[in-house]
Amino acid sequence: MWLDKVNVLLVDDHEPNLIALEQVLENPELNIHKASSGQEALEMMLTNEYAIVLLDVNMPEMDGFEVAKLMKARKETRNLPISFVTAINKEKKYAIQGYEIGAVDYLYKPLEPEVVKSKVSVFVELFRLRKQSENRLNVIQSSMDGIAILNEDMRFVSVNDALVNMLGYKEEIDLEGELYELIVDPSKDIELTKEIFKQLGNSGRWKGEIYCKRRDGGAFPVSASLNQSSNGIICIIRDITERKAAEEQMRMLQSVVENANDMVVVTDPMPINAPDGPKIRYVNAAFERVTGYSKEEAIGQTPRMLQGKKTAREQLNKIKQALIEGKEAHVELLNYTKNGYEYYNDLRIVPVKNSRGEVQYFTSIQRDTTSRKTMEQDIKRANKELETFTYITSHDMRSPLVSLKGFCGELEEALDTLQPAIESGLSSLSEQDMAKAQRARDLYIPSALKYIKLGTQKLDSVTGLLLELSRTGRRDLSFEAIDVNQLVRASLDGLGHQIKQSDISVTVDELPDVVADPGAFAQIIGNVLDNAIKYLDPKRPGEIRVQGKVEQAHTIYSVTDNGRGIPKNQMHKVFEVFRRVGDVEHIAGEGMGIAFIKTLLNKHHGRIWCESEVDVGTTFFFSISHHLEQQMSVQ
Known part of the structure; x- marks a missing residue:
């Protein structure tokens, strides 16, 4: 049963009467509460709900009529059914007085048990129905969906708070009695309106999406369900504005992903070390274009279909370990197309997790880097050939020069x-x-x-x-952690005679250590310091400052001087081989120092650049990549 027991209150100042009446009404579905005075009864009514009160008329201090009047004066007990019980006041006028006060019945003693039981059962059932109705109403009112009942004329009979708020009204009364057209404009979609009424007439129900009107005239999308019932047409409306926006955003993202130049692959969350591995759930058009596999051929397969004899096991193990640990993986693989052609693939895989941290699927962005790799190999081969040619030419020229x-x-x-x-x-x-x-x-x-x-x-x-x-x-370089402060001091010691002779002030800040080739770093810093000394302005005391700082991907060092400076229109010549800028007639050198530095820094995944102002000075910056440090830690 949806309601276990119902309370019934018996009020009489004679205990035997209470016991007798309790025996008459005894029922496992009832809780019989007893009060021996009007005051006690009123107090019990404040803390309990009753289906009916059987109230004795003749009681000392406060008779039944007085109790009834007080009950009707209170909001909490105003609607509580009262049945008066009396053995004395049997005159018609007393019964009328009882009904005028608000009684629902007037019983005379001696009571007929079956009659009393029957009448009480009616009020118990009414109480159950009322509570059931209240519960349903509470459910309706607490619903986040808008709910309304329309009559056969399609006018609102009842609406819940959610619908009132959804439509921008203040109270239910603003909608009750109004036509459905107040919130739906049938002229906007005549065919849909016809279809709704047709289905309601045929099956008594319709479900779909329409646009509703708010009080301010604004339209918004809703999911609506209409059902014909004995009480009218029950309409349930859900605002789907956010869902529609999310769907639109999803369509936009799908379009972006589907038309991206990079390959996008989504796999299921099967363990990466499972025999078959994660299965492919989605691939975009770029995947089809690069690999030659269609969506139908790829979905349900594993990414291993793209691997071959030259695919690096080391890189595959790196992917496997990262995904087992729930981390991203970023590698470059040599993969194979459907036709067996090799292609280089820059691959980033990310495990996508739910709120509980469980992997839902793996998504990967893959870029075909074959052209870049081919170009890099061609450049590397050309540089090798150029180096060999330069070496042979330089070597062969030495003999005739001698x-x-x-x-x-x-x-x-x-x-x-x-x-x-x-x-x-x-x-x-x-x-x-x-x-x-x-x-x-x-x-x-x-x-x-x-x-x-x-x-x-x-x-x-x-x-x-x-x-x-x-x-x-x-030359092959050997990378190790080096004490940069010590190397700089050694370079300055080697230039000590020039520094002393020219009375140059040199300031060296505390410099961060770095992973580099010690000999190459000494050449780099030595060349930069030598240039700073050479290009000082003889008209004023020379000043040089060496600094360093650690950034996210590089450590950057700088050498600043207060020398002659470089004109802006000659800045581009600074890094050209055999080119020197400014007044260099009396300055020794062939313009090769920066070329040496650039070559060495390329091997450190770094670069060199400068900032300068004429008659103020120049700052040369050079960077060393942290990639070398990560590479060394892996080894």
């Missing part, structure tokens, strides 16, 4: 040897020819030899630098 330098020296010695003979022979020449010969001997020949020697030295220096640069590019 010979050329040697022959210049021999020519100078031969000229000195021939001087006496030339001097004696001059006397036989005419004055004009003698002057020409002397100019050739004393000016032209020594000058020509001088320029040959200088050119040879210059070319020898350049070929030597090219050879060194080639060796630098070909």
Whole structure:
């Protein structure tokens, strides 16, 4: 039963009467409460609900009529059914008085048990029905959906608070009695309106989506259910504005994913180490285009269908371990298309979890990097060939340069040897020819030899630098954690004579350590410091400052000077090979220092750049990637 027991209150100042009446009404479905006075009865009514009160008329202090009047004066007991019971006041006027007060019945003693039981059972059943109705009403009122009952004329008979609020009204009375057209405009969709009425007429029900009108005229989508009942048409309305917005956003996201250039693959949450592995649940058009597999062919298979003999096991194990631990995985794999062609795949897999932390599915973004890898390999091969060519050319040029330098020296010695003979022979020449010969001997020949020697030295220096640069590019580096402060101090010690001679003030901040090749780092910092010293302005005391800072992906070092500065229109030349900017006539160098630095920094996944202002100074920055540190920690 939906309501276990119902309370009935008996009120009489004579205990025997209460006991007798209790025996008459005894029933397992009833709770019989007894009160021996009007005051006690009123107090019990405040804490209990009763289906009916059987109230004795004649009681001392407060008779039954007085109790009834007080009950009707209270909101809590106003509607509680009262049946008066009396053995004395049997005159008609007393019965009328009882009914006027609000009684539902007037019983005379001696009571007929079957009559009393029958009348009480009626009120018990009414109480049950009323409670059932109240409970249903509470359910309706507490529902988040809008609920309404319409009569046969399609006018609102009853509405709940949710519908009132949903439509922007203040009270139920604002809607009750109004036509359904108040909230639905049939002219907006005539065919749909016809279909609704047709289905209501045929089956007595309709369910679908329509647009409702708010009080302010604004329309919003709802899911509606209409059912014909004996009480009228019951209409249940749910605001689906948020759902529609979510669906629209989902459609937009689906369109973006489906039309993305990158491949998107979604797999089920089967354990990554299961024999068959996670099965593919979704692939986008890019996947079909790159791999050659259609959606139908891919869904239900495992991503292993793309792997082959050259797919790196190490990378696959990395994926497996990351996903077992519930982490992201980011690798580059060599995969295979349906036709067996190799392609490089930059792959990022993310486990998508629910609120309980359970994996719902794996989603991966995959990018075909075959063109990039091919280009990188072509560039690497071309650089290798260029390095080899530079090395061979530089090496082969050294021999004729050595010979050329040697022959210049021999020519100078031969000229000195021939001087006496030339001097004696001059006397036989005419004055004009003698002057020409002397100019050739004393000016032209020594000058020509001088320029040959200088050119040879210059070319020898350049070929030597090219050879060194080639060796630098070909050299394998060894990365380790280094004390940068110590390396900088060593570089400054090596430049100590120049620093002291030029009275330069050098400030070195506390520098962060880094993972790098010690020899290469020493060359980098040495070259940058040497450049800073060379390009100081001799008109003012030189100042140099070395600093460093750690960022997310790199450690950055900087060397700042108060030198001559670089004009903005020449900044692009700073990093060109054999190019030097500014007034460099009296500054030694071939313009190769930055080229060495760039080559070494490329091997550290870093770069070099600068900021400068004429007559203020220049700051050179260079970075070392943290990738080297991560690489070393893995090893």
